Amino acid sequence: MSATPGVPAPAARSAARAHRPVLRAGVRIGPPLLRGPRTVHLIRHPVTGAVSEVGTREHFVISRLDGTRNLDDLAPEYAARFGRRLAEESWNRLLGLLGARGLLEGAPDPPPPAHPAPDVTFWRGTRRMVADADATTARLHRALRPLLHPAVQLPLLAAVSVMALVLAVHAAELGHGAAVLIRDPVVLGAAALFLWFSITVHELAHGVAAQHFGGHVAEIGLRWRFPAAMLYCTVDDYLFIPGRRARLVIAGAGAYVNLVLLLPFGIWWSTLPATDPARPLLAGLLLLGGIQALSNLVPLPPLDGYRMLGHLLGTAHLAPETRTYLALRRAGSEAASAYPRRARLIYTAYGAGSVLLILLAVTGTCAAALLLLA
Known part of the structure; x- marks a missing residue:
């Protein structure tokens, strides 16, 4: 009897469970960053420089791909950390994604990210x-x-x-x-x-x-x-x-x-x-x-102070994520309640602080102009 289409054969499933993948040499994994309601990690390809974004569960698995663990080795660790066993389907999907992005040893390099030609004019x-x-x-x-x-x-x-x-x-x-x-x-x-x-x-x-x-x-x-x-x-x-x-x-x-x-x-x-x-x-x-x-130390984009505040708080895209959260909260969306307490505090405080900084900057500029004119 032939195998059902789309369902891996028992031998293939067994090979996938026994596989001990190795993360490619030179792959760099960034620290945890708060982005909206999620905590993410950035992963950088060593050749193309392409950057991928993964969640905490994926990072937990990826950071342990050293060639010594297979699915059966990782599943108990995963269950102890997240309270649920790592599903074989999730394991295969993650390895497929990492292979397609050239992040596993032996995987081909993906094409380098396309950069649009710069718009150069006299102005x-x-x-x-x-x-x-x-x-x-x-x-x-x-x-x-x-x-x-x-x-x-x-x-x-x-x-x-x-x-x-x-x-x-x-x-x-x-x-x-x-x-x-x-x-x-x-x-x-x-x-x-x-x-x-x-x-x-x-x-x-x-x-x-x-x-x-x-x-x-x-x-x-x-x-x-x-x-x-x-x-x-x-x-x-x-x-x-x-x-x-x-x-x-x-x-x-x-x-x-x-x-x-x-x-x-x-x-x-x-x-x-x-x-x-x-x-x-x-x-x-x-x-x-x-x-x-x-x-330059003012924490507003695109100034250096904005980057420093992002590093200090451990956040990614602080200004746009703040706008997104505040818009959801003003609209009374249930999605705003999905944000963890730390995210709600950071985005609310940064939104209020940004308005205050802009008002102070406008006031200071006007006062300086009046002083120089006088």
């Missing part, structure tokens, strides 16, 4: 500037490595913190200095050039920090929105770097370096007498540079 666009961004930042890291030692960075961090505190205390003087600076076109042009250079160093700092923690820099290029143009540096695997501290440092490295670049000007400004004509010009530069650095 806006991006252009790759370095052939091998990872090698370039690796050379920078080797040259700067002695400066990254804690014996250098801890005193530097303390000095930057003191400078930020002193500048906050003298905010009124800095505001007056900015008004003086804006009325001097030559000095204003020099300040603008310095701030543009600071943005370039900001981007490279992300790449050097990623190299320091074992990350990979995918691209260094130029992005322009006429008439402004600035460098960008893309770290494509920082979500897979182990250690929350490392991910926070990579995200915050740019703003930190911006403040370090201001440190000599802050020392110079603090040593000048109040009557020195250079003091208000330096005060204006410090205000503009401080705003440039610290505004």
Whole structure:
């Protein structure tokens, strides 16, 4: 009698149960991330760089695919963790999915993800500037490595913190200095050039920090929105770097370096007498540079502070998931009640905090404009 179509033969089912799959060498699995009502893990292919998203149950199985376990070995562990036995159908489906994505040893590589051609015009666009961004930042890291030692960075961090505190205390003087600076076109042009250079160093700092923690820099290029143009540096695997501290440092490295670049000007400004004509010009530069650095730490997309908050909370796509949850809650949908308590607290707090931050930013901008006009 022939086998029923669609139903595996007993020999095939036996072989599937006895199979001890091995996860492909180089596959990287990220930490747990809250995304909507679920906790997910990201998995990165070592060759194509394609990223897949799996739930906690799939991650439990995938993280144990070391060639020493089959379904009968994993089923008791799975039952002890989740209160139900791993079904053979689920096991076969998961292995099929991993094989199709090239994540198992011996599976063929899937085609690389398609990237749409960049829309480059005179008014806006991006252009790759370095052939091998990872090698370039690796050379920078080797040259700067002695400066990254804690014996250098801890005193530097303390000095930057003191400078930020002193500048906050003298905010009124800095505001007056900015008004003086804006009325001097030559000095204003020099300040603008310095701030543009600071943005370039900001981007490279992300790449050097990623190299320091074992990350990979995918691209260094130029992005322009006429008439402004600035460098960008893309770290494509920082979500897979182990250690929350490392991910926070990579995200915050740019703003930190911006403040370090201001440190000599802050020392110079603090040593000048109040009557020195250079003091208000330096005060204006410090205000503009401080705003440039610290505004990047605001936890709103696409700023670095938004990424840092996501790492700190262990969340993925914090802003869009917040909008989704709040929309469900306003509509009275039952889907909102499916969110765990931690997700409800995070999304509600971030939604309220975002509105407050936007109001403060608008108020501060209007107050600064009125002050400069006056």
